[in-house]
Each structure stands twice: as C-alpha cells, then as structure tokens.
Amino acid sequence: MKAMLVGADQLGNIPKALSEYGIQISRHLTGRDTLHQRRGVNVPNGTDLLILFTDFLGHNVMRNFREAAESEGVRVICCKRSITSIRQSLDLQ
DSSP: OEEEEESOSOOTTHHHHHHTTTOEEEEEEOSOSGGGGSSOOOOOTTOOEEEEEGGGOOHHHHHHHHHHHHHHTOEEEEEOSSHHHHHHHHHHO
C-alpha cells in the first residue's frame, strides 16, 4: 500500500512504523507551501492512503487535501505526528 503524508518537517521513525503495516511512503509534503492552502491540490496516482498530521497543518491545508483524496476515492487518516497516534488510527481502520 502506498501512502502520501502531509505535515511535519521530519518524519523520524514514522517510515519504519508504517512499514510494519505494509505501507510505503510515496510522497511527503510539509504543508508549509502557500500553494497547499489553495484549492486544486493533487493526490498522486497510485496513492491508497493519505495521512494528515493534524498538529502541523492549518485548517485550509487539511480541508484541501481531504477533499482531493475523497474525490479520488483515497482513504484519509488524520492523526498527530507520533507513532502511537498513527498506530491507533491504523488499527481502527
């Protein structure tokens, strides 16, 4: 499964934790770019999961990426940038 991550400057141990679930990171955006705050953001083809780190993103960025993912039929997970929070969100899915 391929995932796009939005938020956070550094991922730390997150790629290793995601690999335990069979998830490979296809793209990571910090969400700091002002273009991400505008409509028209894209989720790359082949993306199965979008992970939004809520403690690093503004409301407009989150809304734009969530809408883009839902229009493409991509599953969305919103969580904090911690391995515990990610695991809890993935276990609920």
